[in-house]
Amino acid sequence: MQIFSSRLWQTNAILLETGGVTVLVDSPVLPDELAALPRPEVLVVTHAHFDHVLARSAFPDLPLQAGPSTLEVMARGDWEQELRDSDEELYVEREAWPSLDGAERIGCDLFGVVDAPGHAEDGIALFTDDLLLCADYLIEVEIPLISRAGSVQQYLGTLDRLEPLVRRATTIVPGHGPALARDRALExxxxDRRYVSDLRGGPMRGPESERQRRIHADNVSKHCS
Ligand SMILES: [Zn+2]
Structure with a gap:
């Protein structure tokens, strides 16, 4: 397994071989990072946030797989405006624009698949015997982010579903930041379960930074009415 971690938000693309197929899960964000990726055989995305769906800009001909809820959200196309806004904000120039046309529903031939909504309205986590790709959960460098379309209840349900998978994994790779050993992932x-259960209680961990304070304030304003 190889992890390509973007200079932006440490968004991870994970290249691995499973079921005899080379798969790239998610994407880095910047054009030079996308251009430098080794060519896989299949692309998978964990959820439809714009910073995870960009691999098709490097490999427009490859099959793209996602969970059913992610297929719906990708087809709505919100990610395109989010990507445009982000690129404008950061002065990123992107010659190759991804098309997500023809994306297919992921089967269970390559990974075990478990629903993982809450951070977003859609999402899946992927696992093999000793590896868990947990999408945007269990992130060392970021407190839980519950987007407007996400939900506290769904977030907690996803953590419950992830727990037994973390307990049997030796390596846990989240959508951002470093890979984790089992003990740290369980911590x-x-x-994160305690934080999300009591959002008003405030961040209980993570870097003390303006960005993390803003994520916390957004969580509270969107999900504590
Ligand atoms: Zn996300």
Missing amino acids: LLDL
Whole structure:
């Protein structure tokens, strides 16, 4: 397994071989990072946030797989405006624009698949015997982010579903930041469950930074009415 971590938000693309197929899960964000990726055989995305769906800009001919809820959200196309806004904000120039046309529903031939909504309205986590790709959960460098379309209840349900998978994994790779060993992933799972269960209680971990304070304030304003 190889992890390509973007200079933006440490968004991870994970290249691995499973079921005899080379798969790239998610994407880095910047054009030079996308251009430098080794060519896989299949692309998979964990959820429809714009910073995870960009691999098709490097490999427009490859099959693209996602969970059913992600297929719906990708087809709505919100990610395109989000990507445009982000690129404008950061002065990123992108010659190759991804098309997500023809994306297919992921089967269970390559990975075990578990629903993982809450951070977003859609999402899946993927696992093999000793590896868990947990999408935007259990992130060392970021407190839980519950987007407007996400939900506290769904977030907690996803953590419950992830817990047994973390317990049997040796390596846990989230959608951002460093890969984790099981013990640290279980610590984060516990901390994040407590944080999301009581959002008003405030961040209980993570870097003390303006960005993390803003994520916390957004969580509270969107999900504590
Ligand atoms: Zn996300």
